[in-house]
Each structure stands twice: as structure tokens, then as C-alpha cells.
Amino acid sequence: MRRMVLKGLAVLGLSMFGLSAVAQDIDPENVLVIEIAGEGAGIVEILMRPDLAPLHVARIKELARSGAYDGVVFHRVINGFMAQTGDVEFGKLEGYDYRVAGRGGSGLPDLPAEFSDITYVEGIIGMARSNSPDSANSQFFIMFADAKFLDGQYTVIGRVISGMEFVRAIKRGDSGANGSVFENPDYMARVRVKSDL
Numbered sequence: 001m002r003r004m005v006l007k008g009l010a011v012l013g014l015s016m017f018g019l020s021a022v023a024q025d026i027d028p029e030n031v032l033v034i035e036i037a038g039e040g041a042g043i044v045e046i047l048m049r050p051d052l053a054p055l056h057v058a059r060i061k062e063l064a065r066s067g068a069y070d071g072v073v074f075h076r077v078i079n080g081f082m083a084q085t086g087d088v089e090f091g092k093l094e095g096y097d098y099r100v101a102g103r104g105g106s107g108l109p110d111l112p113a114e115f116s117d118i119t120y121v122e123g124i125i126g127m128a129r130s131n132s133p134d135s136a137n138s139q140f141f142i143m144f145a146d147a148k149f150l151d152g153q154y155t156v157i158g159r160v161i162s163g164m165e166f167v168r169a170i171k172r173g174d175s176g177a178n179g180s181v182f183e184n185p186d187y188m189a190r191v192r193v194k195s196d197l
């Protein structure tokens with residue numbers, strides 16, 4: 001039964017990615033499982049796309065497998081736009097300081113851009129970066145809504161295939177402070193690659 005559910009999610013997730021809705025199994029090696037704690041508490045599954053962004057997907061898997069993402073907050077959450085997380089350097093819940101969260105990376109080298117023609121719509125996951133296209137490292141964002149103006153400017157790594165209701169419930173930041181979450185942010189309690197569970 002679980003296999004059939006995954007197959008159904010594969011069809012939904014791939015067709016929403018602009019790909020053929022041919023039934024196929026989802027490889028658990030390419031599914032990121034995020035346990036969110038806080039207002040948006042729940043389990044979110046992301047279908048990652050190594051065919052589009054092999055370097056970025058490999059980085060996400062490496063950080064997830066090392067436990068680096070565990071306890072990292074959603075430090076920037078803009079209503080009607082997106083929720084950003086993944087600052088493993090300055091974004092941990094313990095000792096959280098909104099003034100520095102979002103400025104860090106992972107200690108690993110920045111990655112070259114892997115832009116694609118995937119359109120930014122609700123549920124798409126993009127890699128955060130600075131002004132340089134080749135500066136993505138560990139931070140990523142999940143879209144709440146369509147934002148086609150981001151197309152071709154930020155590397156797409158995947159799309160939410162289950163648990164979008166929890167993403168939509170993530171605690172919002174201050175609208176006057178570029179979405180900064182000042183206190184008690186939601187966070188990723190645990191992040192794993194599904195094949196490791």
C-alpha cells in the first residue's frame with residue numbers, strides 16, 4: 001500500500017514539476033524528509049532533482065546525513081512568498097539571534113549556479129544565495145506562492161510532494177523587517193534522506 005501511495009505522489013510531484021505524468025516509483029535516495037517543530041509542526045517530504053542540480057542536491061544530502069540541519073530555524077519567513085532556512089552556521093535554535101541568522105553557510109565551499117527552466121510556484125525549493133550566482137551553500141527556501149520573477153536566477157533543487165500544509169503553517173516573520181523571525185521561530189527538528197530511514 002505504501003508503495004502505491006509513493007507511486008501516486010510520484011505522478012503528482014512530477015507532473016507539477018512540468019514533467020510527464022508517467023507513473024514511476026520515487027527513489028527514496030532523492031527524497032528529503034524534514035520534521036518541522038513549532039507552529040508548522042509536521043513532516044514534509046521533498047522530491048529532490050539531481051538531474052537538474054546535482055551539486056546542490058549532493059550538498060543537501062551531505063548536510064542532512066551529517067545532522068547539520070537538525071535544529072536549524074526558519075529565520076526568514078515572508079507571508080505570501082517563502083520560508084527560508086538552512087543556515088547551519090548561525091541559524092541553530094539554541095542561541096538563536098535573528099540579527100545574524102541567514103548570514104552563514106556550512107563551512108563547505110560555495111557552489112556554482114545550476115539554473116534550470118523550472119518555474120517558481122508554490123512548493124518549489126530554491127537555494128538561497130548572495131548577489132553572486134555562484135554563492136549558494138547550505139540555505140534554501142520553500143515557496144508559499146508563485147514567484148516567476150525568480151526563474152533562472154536561483155537553483156531549483158526540488159519540490160514538496162507531501163506536507164505542504166505544514167509549510168504553509170510555518171511561523172511568519174515581521175513584514176517590516178524583510179521577514180525576519182525575531183523570536184521563537186519554527187525549526188527543522190530533524191532532516192534526513194528517506195533512504196536512510
